[in-house]
Amino acid sequence: MPEAIDAIESVHHIGMSVASLQAALDFWEGFLGSPARWTTVLDHPYLSRVVGYPGIAIKAAFVDLPGGGVIELLDYQAVERNTNDDATANPGNVHLCLKVSDARAAWQRAVSCGARPISPDGPVAIDGGPNIGAQAAYLRIHDGITLELFQTPSKAATS
Structure with missing residues (x-):
């Protein structure tokens, strides 16, 4: 390396x-x-x-x-522009992840500001891997850009 x-x-x-x-x-x-x-x-x-x-x-x-x-x-x-496909699986697709203290409240605010949720029920509990106990949600914002909201696990959830 x-x-x-x-x-x-x-x-x-x-x-x-x-x-x-x-x-x-x-x-x-x-x-x-x-x-x-x-x-x-x-x-x-x-x-x-x-x-x-x-x-x-x-x-x-x-x-x-x-x-x-x-x-x-x-x-x-004044230049030709094309819309990108918003599929997160496509090579070259990126997302912005914001760490939040309350995933549900941030998700609701984003939706009220026009974001389109990927999971209609809101943030999802992470039940495996290095972020077990956290919550996360993907939303599509302007121009098909993906915004991730990520709430770290509480100390009680990780002990």
Whole structure:
């Protein structure tokens, strides 16, 4: 196994390409209960070199996550875009997992903000593996993105 690289410090942000910046903000601001840190149009020449689209303009927003971390919402303008299949089994599909203190309450809030639950009954108790005693739920949010809510097991459940 190769050695770890000392230059990597931490995750800076998680980027999500979206069909509508406003629709994505409606979900995240409603779910998290706070406004985006900033919204802007990114159109500086360097950006074309970074993302590989000449003359690109991207409507963008940064949304702070509780406990640290940032979601960067990116609405690419004036380029052809295709919707990804939201099947979690497809190679290349990723999901965002948020650690929550109350999976049921977070699930209900996400659903009230427009998320579509995978399990209609809410969070599922994990009864095997390294997370036994935890609860988890997958939900589809804007653009077919999968949001996982994960509540760690209580000390009583693991002893």
